[in-house]
Amino acid sequence: MSTTHSFEPAVPVHTYQRIVDQIEQAVISGDIPVGSQLASERDLMVQFGVSRPTVREALRILQSMGLIESRPGTRGGPVVLAPSSKTLSRSLRALVGTDALDVSALVEYRVVLEGTTSRLAAVRHDAEQLERMRAAIEQMERYAEANSDSFAAADIEFHEAIWEASGNEVLRLTGEAVSGVLRAIIQRDVENEHHDNRLKLESAAIDRSLFAAIEQRDGARASGIARRAVADRFGLLVESDLDRRALAALAE
Incomplete structure (x- = not known):
């Protein structure tokens, strides 16, 4: 016997959010050590198989979360930060x-x-x-x-x-x-x-x-x-x- 239920429409997860989730998990698990640099935008595009705007949006969110920081003069990607009180x-x-x-x-x-x-x-x-x-x-x-x-x-x-x-x-x-x-x-x-x-x-x-x-x-x-x-x-x-x-x- 089947039952009816009112469900909300399914919403697809944005590609950039999948990138955010993977990088966040890698930082939390220690696979990406604090103080290290992420790969460059070009390398991340290749690894994730996405466009540059998608990578940049993911990096923007990670920076707003306090997980990474762009520093002047770095040759690679953004630097991974330690979790902070903020x-x-x-x-x-x-x-x-x-x-x-x-x-x-x-x-x-x-x-x-x-x-x-x-x-x-x-x-x-x-x-x-x-x-x-x-x-x-x-x-x-x-x-x-x-x-x-x-x-x-x-x-x-x-x-x-x-x-x-x-x-x-x-x-x-x-x-x-x-x-x-x-x-x-x-x-x-x-x-x-x-x-x-x-x-x-x-x-x-x-x-x-x-x-x-x-x-x-x-x-x-x-x-x-x-x-x-x-x-x-x-x-x-x-x-x-x-x-x-x-x-x-x-x-x-």
């Missing part, structure tokens, strides 16, 4: 900026991110990182009754300082990758509160208690404060009962 940030920003991730997933991510980085920051922070956190808290308190945009910027600065102090590069990079989305939610949150100074002061007070736990190197307390703060503040953005229960479990 590459990861750009990819993650593209992901969270689309419908691929909903708000619930983003809120859950932030609960995990803040809880884990706060615990690690309590162990690994140095004096300079601690001072950066302290300064951000003071700015939040200063701007709570004046400028909402500056308050939101100081809030993000505080959490970015924690991500850095965690000493975990992956957590820091992924935190930075979604910082634009987090900033937008924070600013919208402030606007919806009609610039309620009391709520902003409460937020600053929670962050100050988090700062105190990190300063005292109490990782368990810092993690708990951070997780609960995110769940309480952004829980209203989570719509389904199942997602709300999951968020509550993460915040425990």
Whole structure:
């Protein structure tokens, strides 16, 4: 017995994308070492059996991805670059900026991110990182009754300082990758509160208690404060009962 289903029309993959995929895989696997040069455009045309415009489009995309770089004076093709923090940030920003991730997933991510980085920051922070956190808290308190945009910027600065102090590069990079989305939610949150100074002061007070736990190197307390703060503040953005229960479990 056959069934009917509504399918989207099949879309052929562009030839240049096949070139991009092959070169990207060769770089990731190490078959093409970082720092080496790709073949010249003419050689790539022969290897792939395509036209020069197709090769150039593939190289343009690879360069925009941060995988290759054209350097003046090179006799061969573009130079292969090591994966960078900017590459990861750009990819993650593209992901969270689309419908691929909903708000619930983003809120859950932030609960995990803040809880884990706060615990690690309590162990690994140095004096300079601690001072950066302290300064951000003071700015939040200063701007709570004046400028909402500056308050939101100081809030993000505080959490970015924690991500850095965690000493975990992956957590820091992924935190930075979604910082634009987090900033937008924070600013919208402030606007919806009609610039309620009391709520902003409460937020600053929670962050100050988090700062105190990190300063005292109490990782368990810092993690708990951070997780609960995110769940309480952004829980209203989570719509389904199942997602709300999951968020509550993460915040425990």
